[in-house]
Amino acid sequence: MFVRLLVVFTFLCIGTFSVTAQHWPEAKAPVIANADPYVSIPGAALLPTSKSVYKGIFDGTKMSKTPDLLVPAVNAVGGLLNDLAVGGTLRANMHFVIVFHGPATDGILDNEHYKAEYGVDNPNLPALAKMKKMGVELYVCGQHLAGNNIDPKTLSPDVRVASDAYLVLLGYQNKGYGVMFF
DSSP states (O other), X not given: OHHHHHHHHHHHHHHHHHHOOOOOOOOBOSSXXXXXXXXXXXXXXXXXXXXXXXXXXXXXXXXXXXXXXXOHHHHHHHHXXXXXXXXXXXXXXXXXXXXXXXXXXXXXXXXXXXXXXXXXXOTHHHHHHHHHHTTOEEEEEHHHHHHTTOOGGGXXXXXXXXXXXXXXXXXXXXXXXXXXXX
């Protein structure tokens, strides 16, 4: 009898857990619409605040899995801008940099060259333009361009050519920026 009750109780508990789903708040992307949206997590530790200052440099080396998506570094910064905007962080407290090199450089091609290479419009260009207006600093590695014979004129005008990605990374880390790898 006890075993039957235990089995019935166990199945009732399992059934309760499988039909009960968490109802999360709506995901929002108020800044970069095609980047990852932000879900406010009730009671979460380390919520974005209006008083905190956020500084990060994003090492953009990877191309997106498909050409219709943002490159990972652009998506990461866009998602973070969405997070902080939903959290009420002041724009003056957001300091971000992306430096592109390696395969990610394809993600900053101007639309004509991107479309010729991938057959679709470059989804990164609107995000890059908006990020630049918000003060995000955008660089591409000059050593990568020279080593791969890439004409800077084929790239987004929102991205500046730096002499070397490593100098950008080290320089901003020396200024207290946290480094993120994408």
